[in-house]
Amino acid sequence: MSASCNTRNALRVMSSRFPMGVATTNRVPDIEALIIVPLHDVRSQREATARYQSSGMHPSEPFPHFVDDYLAYLYEVHPSQASLDGFHVHDDLLEDLSRSAVETHVHTLAGFSRRLHQIDPAHLSPTERIEHTVVAANIEARMFDFETVRSWHKRPQLYADTIGTSLAGQAVFAYANESERARRVASKLRQVPRLVQAARD
Secondary structure, eight states: OOHHHHHHHHHHIIIIIOSSOOOOSOOOTTOTTTSSSOOSOOOOHHHHHHHHHHHTOOOSSOHHHHHHHHHHHHHHHOHHHHHHTTOOTTTTOOOOOSHHHHHHHHHHHHHHHHHHHTSOGGGSOHHHHHHHHHHHHHHHHHHHIIIIIOHHHHOTHHHHHHHHHHHHHHHHOOSSOHHHHHHHHHHHHHHHHHHHHHHHO
């Protein structure tokens, strides 16, 4: 992946995934000068683990490791947004908003919430303590949307927007040659009936 894609990816993560910048183990060159809330405490998982061990603190898992897992989950279940972020692993896929998928999302988010609450903020750096609160709020907001707001049930436009965004991500960004992007567009189009059926249900 090119440096420009990495930069766009990080910027999209900061703006669309988390309200404030959240450190992950992914390093992005020159990103501190570009984001509104710069992160000066970015460290690799290995460095974070060593810091916890040397200080005698043993949370259930390093916070950066958790954030990476959470971000990977978001990219997998929101492939259209992942593509706009410059992450193209799931470009063959279209979002699944069926009732069973929504139930799975809620269950998975609840699992992430439990994992996050097992990480004691008292054992984190000052920056990570703020980010811990931000990520917790992000997870809760997504669960609230699925369970209470129920956009997937009340907003038919959500399905049209998802299809349009998904296809636009392949047409606008020349991250791969035209034949490869055309193949991925064809794959997404084959999944449109499933998404339309979910909207009807």
